Amino acid sequence: MEEIYILGLLAVFLSIVIGFWALVKEEDDLHRILLTDLAEILALALIALVATDLAEALILPGLVVGISELMAISEVFLVREGLTRQPERMLHIEVMDSAPAILALALIGYGVLLSGFSGGAVAGIGVIFYFICKGHDERFAIFEVLSGYAWVMWIVAFFIFVLVPQYWFFGVLIAGAAILLKVAGKMSLVGTMRGGANV
């Protein structure tokens, strides 16, 4: 066990050296963002090497922090390069006219069935798909309200766990539904916020 850990650590350190060296060498800023994301994965690898349940709990916040930093500097990059124009529609195939509602509904339904974090991701993909096909007018007020409610549910579940632990199952259900809403809401924002009119 101990040796395996040391071996894994060495492999990751080697990758870190390679990754950082590449970052130093790279001149193009866009490529540097991508390389940074690759380097970020090494942090996750380091956490994953712990190889216990706790590691799983630590990876999630690490991942969230990494993604949010990546999004922040990508936005900075876009503004700096003046790339604020709406992208024109790249893809237009028949299925995007006929199927979005039913496919999105199916995905959201399946997501609700799964519930929790992965359910949120599936449902979020459904919403993204719908937005890609149908276009969107940045109706973010709705999502803000939704995430607010999800957060309140989350806190309520927390209080149930702390104050009346015998109703834990109820708490789990509330928390699962809340994280579903939250993750779905957040996922659906990906790629849709381009500084348009907020209706």
Added chain:
Amino acid sequence: MFELPVTTIEGPEIFVIEFGDIVNYFTVYTAALFTFALLFTILVIISRPERQVDIAFGGDAFYTKDVTPAQMKFQRFMALACGLATLGAMMSGDVFNFTLFTSMVGITNIGIVAAYKYKHVLNAAFQYGIVAMIATVPLFGSAAIILATTGTLSMWELFGSTIAVPLIAKIFLVLGVMGEGMAPFYVAKAEITRAPGAPYVLMIHVSSLLLFLRVVEIVISM
């Protein structure tokens, strides 16, 4: 119930705040840092931005950039978030929480400067963001190595003499905190300082200096 294992470094413990097995604490040292962070967070709330005067070198001409608080809403919010993250990092009694608060400080620092539309400020923000991002590798890496070798992340355990934290984890922790906004990478920060909005820009320095002071305490105690 909770006794800090070492009091010879940062003075006696004042009180602890318990959240289950996550136990935050204040010693004389961290309480002083906390108070300082709180003071500057309040200053961010109550003070208005300054108006920068620029001079044209070689002549008598000067002009003043007029900035209203309304234009600085986003920076103000980010500076506030940065202050709160700093407060959290000051009282945290858990290495992973500390690293999370540190990276949150990194993100909010990018946010504070990224809102200015001047090319050189944005450029500095971008470079700073890249450094802050790759700094999360040693930052979380150190927490992971500490967890893997000692089996705990609680400072209450780690500060005791029975647990030996590997040197590489300590070095990684310091490197990570430095990358999120400290000394060797200050050239980008010097550019950032040129952006208007002194109370908010100042928060970048407050947070990074306080984080550094805290990490010194953690590393010496471990």
Added chain:
Amino acid sequence: MKRENAFLIMIVAGAVCLAAGADWRTGFFAPWLAEILLIAAFPVFVLFLGLWWNASEGEEDIPFLGY
């Protein structure tokens, strides 16, 4: 700032400083309380002492400013 207000704040801050100093010597309250009070009151005392000294009494000439 009005001269009286500055004077008042200066006196209050000075009194707090003196009380904290006396408290620290006699150990009447906890020493940390005296220290915190002193750290908070001493800067206020210094600044308002100056503000009291230089506050206008309303009868001075208007200084010549600029060209």
Added chain:
Amino acid sequence: MIDYLIFGTIIGLLFHGIHRKVIARIQGRPGPPIWQEILHTLKFSFKQTWIPKTASQTLFVWVVLVAIGIWSAALIVLVTEGSILLLFGIYMLHKIVEHGMGLSSGSPYGKFGAIRSVMSAASELPLFATVGAIYLFTGSLLLTDILAWQSAHGPLLIFAFPAAVALYVVILSKMHYSPFAIIESKEIVSGNMTEHFGVWRAGLEVAFALKTYVLLFAFVLLFLGPLPLWLVLAVMLLLLLSLSFICAFCPMLSPYDTVTMQSLTMGIVAVYIVIVGVILA
């Protein structure tokens, strides 16, 4: 306690005056009388004052209060023999005061001073090398324990000489007219202090006097051990004279040279710590 603060302020101001006098004499000028800085502070506090219209008013005023507050706290830490980590934490927080002073006014000179202050962040690093070295020897960072260790073993100046040099460089970089004082050098008027005049400057003078007093006092306590007060003051004066000599002879360095020098000091002490702490231990 308040008596310590007032005593520290007056002695600190007197030290500043002596500093100016010595520099002047070395450079062949008569120089001001040694109580000039006390008069200076009084003069500033009598003068009319206001806040520049371009300034961020709250920050502009608060920074002065914070400056006096942190150095009062530092003196209290020394007097009550608390943790030197806290003392040096306060030294780092002084950096915030420097930034705040320069940034809050909106003046380009203040801004340049603040930017230079950010750049010379390397000046704080030797301090932590000092703290680390002291911890290696005494196993504690409480001033009480350090003083007790020195009573038992002899002054740390002998055992940890490079650390003392590092602290000396740190004190040097915060002195007026020092080769490292790029943040207030005259090509940017008065750097980050440019816009603070009148009462605000008087307050800052008080804070800086306390700072000089605290730093010299800390050097004596940390590296020579417990001495009677008159001897402490005499050693502080000697230390000050040596600093004045350096300030008188050295020209102002350029910002990048400053950073290089301070980083070099840091590097040397770091190597020393590795040798003492890792190889010899």
